[in-house]
Each structure stands twice: as structure tokens, then as C-alpha cells.
Amino acid sequence: MPPDGFATGRGRGYRPAQVDAYLEALSADRDAAWERAARLTVLAKDMAAEAARLREVVSRLRPQEYDTLDDGARRLFQLALEEARQLRERARCEAREQVARAVADAEGVRLAAQEDADALRAEADERARQLLLAARAEADALRVGARRAVKEGRKESLEALREVRRRTADLLAERSREQAEHWAGAERAESGEAAALEAREAELVARAEEEVAAAGRALVEAEEYGRRCEEEAHARAATIVAEAHARADRIAQETERVLREHSATWDDVQAHMDLVRSKLTALTGQAVLE
Incomplete structure (x- = not known):
């Protein structure tokens, strides 16, 4: 453990978090010292102003006369004046001493704060320089490692590229052989399919001719059947018409008979x-109306 209480970090000297915390603590102590020095300076100025005011007030007072007092009272008065003078002198001495102590304390605090600030600045500069040197060293190491890695990667890339080119050439040769075999097989298959198609075409033509002949025969038979059906239809129509005329005559006769019967009934x-x-x-x- 270093004397300042910092724990060392791997590769970077002190830990940045501890350094920042220590710097913040020193800054807080420095600010507190400056604040105390400012308060003491203000207090010394206030005490000096109060002493000057009291001196001015005392100088404006008229001397008190005690001529009417007897000898004992005068002696007591003189003793009181002497004691007051002594008290005033002691108060002035104490005030001067307090002012001097306050000024000395303020100066000491200021000097201590200045020394602490200078030491802190020097320490911070030194640590910053060390951190900068460490960062530069680490950057150099990283740059060297990166260059080495790039060289190794370039070598591996070239080897991989050669391997890919070799595999590509082998693949192209194999594809060429497969394509040639495929074309040869396709030509053979095409020749066989052409012969099969010609045979199939001849078979279809023969079958079509047979179907055309059968269709011609069916057409003749259909025409004959149509003619017979037409003759039968004409004969059937003549029969139906004759039957219709006969039925109409019968209906007319029956109607006349019914009318005659109704006429007789009406009469x-x-x-x-x-x-x-x-x-x-x-x-x-x-007479009855109809």
C-alpha cells in the first residue's frame, strides 16, 4: 500500500477513482482553510473598527469633576480612574494581541492553504504526467500489437485467398465436366424423345383418321334418323290435328245440346x-213487381 493510501491498479498506476476522491478531499480542506482565514480577517477588521469607535467616543467625553467630594471619595475616585486606565490599557493590549494573533493565524492559514494548493497542484501535475506516460506506453503497445495482428491477419488472409482460388478452380473444372456430361445425356435423351414423339404422332394421326371416318358414318346415320323422325313427326301431327278437329266437333255438338236443355229449363x-x-x-x- 503506498504512503498516500492509494491502491495500485493494473497497467495504469493508481486507481482514478481513489485519486479523484483524494483530490476532492484536499480541495475541500483548502476551501475550508480559505473560509476560516476570511472569517478571521473580517473579525480582526471588525474589532479594529470597534476599538477606533470606542476611542472616538471616549475622546468626546468631558472630564468628570468631583470637587464637592471629600478626601476619601476623591481617593476612591482616583483609584477608580487608575483602575479604569489600567483596564483600558489591558483591553487595548489584549485587543492588539488578538488582532495580531488573528492576522498571524490568517496569514498562517493562507500560507498553509497556498502550500497545500501548490503541493496538490504539483502532485496532480506529476500524476497527470505519469498517467500520460502510462497511456502513451499502453498506446504504443497497442499500436505494436495491432500492427503485428494486422501482419498476421494479412498473411492468414493471403493463405485463405489462395485456398479459395484453388477451390474455385477445382469447382469450376468439376462443374465443366458435369455440364458436359449433362449436355451429352440431354442430347441422347432428346434423340430418344424425338423418336418416341414421331411414333406417337403417327399413332395419333391414324387414330384421328379412324375417328373422322367413324364421325362420318355417325353423321350419315344421324341424318337418316333425323329424316325418319321428321316423317314420323309429320304423321303424328296430322293424326293429332284430325283428333283435335273431331274432338272440337264433339264439344260443339255437346255445347248445343246443353244450350237447348238450358233453354227448355228456362222456359x-x-x-x-x-x-x-x-x-x-x-x-x-x-201487381207484383218483377
Whole structure:
């Protein structure tokens, strides 16, 4: 452990956090010393001003006369004056001593603070220089390591590039052989497929001719069947028309018969109504309205 209480760090001297904390503590002590010196200086000035004011007040006072007093009172008065003078002198001496001590303390505090600040600045400069040297050394080491790594990486990259080129050449040669074999197989397959297609085409043509002939025969049969159906339809239509005419005649005859029967029935009903009306007229003596 170093005398200042700092724990050493790996590769960088002291730990930055401890250095910052120590610097902050020293700065706080320095600020407190400056503040105390300022308070003592202000107190000394206030005491000097108060002493000057008291001297001025005392100088303005008129001397007290005690002529009417007897000898004993005069002696007591003289003793009191002498004691007051002695007290005043002692107070002045004590005030001067306090002022001198305050000034000395303030100067001592100022000098101590200045020395602490100078020492702290020198220590900070030295530590900053050490940190800068350590950082430069580490940067140099990193730069050397980086250059070495770049050289090694470049060598490995060149070897990898040569290997890739060799593999690419082998792959291209293999692809060329495979492509040649594929084209040869494709040509053979194409020749076989062409022969098969020609045979299939001949078979399809023969089958198409047979189907055309069958279609011609079916067309002739269909025309014959259509002609027969048309003749049968004409005959059936003539029969239906004749039956319709006969049925119409029967319906007309039946209608005339029904009309004749209804006419006879109407005549009977009319005669019966006339009879009833005449009876009502005879009974009531009034004509019945139709």
C-alpha cells in the first residue's frame, strides 16, 4: 500500500477513482482553510473598527469633576480612574494581541492553504504526467500489437485467398465436366424423345383418321334418323290435328245440346214464375213487381 493510501491498479498506476476522491478531499480542506482565514480577517477588521469607535467616543467625553467630594471619595475616585486606565490599557493590549494573533493565524492559514494548493497542484501535475506516460506506453503497445495482428491477419488472409482460388478452380473444372456430361445425356435423351414423339404422332394421326371416318358414318346415320323422325313427326301431327278437329266437333255438338236443355229449363222456370206472380196478385190484389 503506498504512503498516500492509494491502491495500485493494473497497467495504469493508481486507481482514478481513489485519486479523484483524494483530490476532492484536499480541495475541500483548502476551501475550508480559505473560509476560516476570511472569517478571521473580517473579525480582526471588525474589532479594529470597534476599538477606533470606542476611542472616538471616549475622546468626546468631558472630564468628570468631583470637587464637592471629600478626601476619601476623591481617593476612591482616583483609584477608580487608575483602575479604569489600567483596564483600558489591558483591553487595548489584549485587543492588539488578538488582532495580531488573528492576522498571524490568517496569514498562517493562507500560507498553509497556498502550500497545500501548490503541493496538490504539483502532485496532480506529476500524476497527470505519469498517467500520460502510462497511456502513451499502453498506446504504443497497442499500436505494436495491432500492427503485428494486422501482419498476421494479412498473411492468414493471403493463405485463405489462395485456398479459395484453388477451390474455385477445382469447382469450376468439376462443374465443366458435369455440364458436359449433362449436355451429352440431354442430347441422347432428346434423340430418344424425338423418336418416341414421331411414333406417337403417327399413332395419333391414324387414330384421328379412324375417328373422322367413324364421325362420318355417325353423321350419315344421324341424318337418316333425323329424316325418319321428321316423317314420323309429320304423321303424328296430322293424326293429332284430325283428333283435335273431331274432338272440337264433339264439344260443339255437346255445347248445343246443353244450350237447348238450358233453354227448355228456362222456359219452364219462366212459366212457373208467371204462375206464382198471378197467384200473388190474386191474393193481395196488387201487381207484383218483377
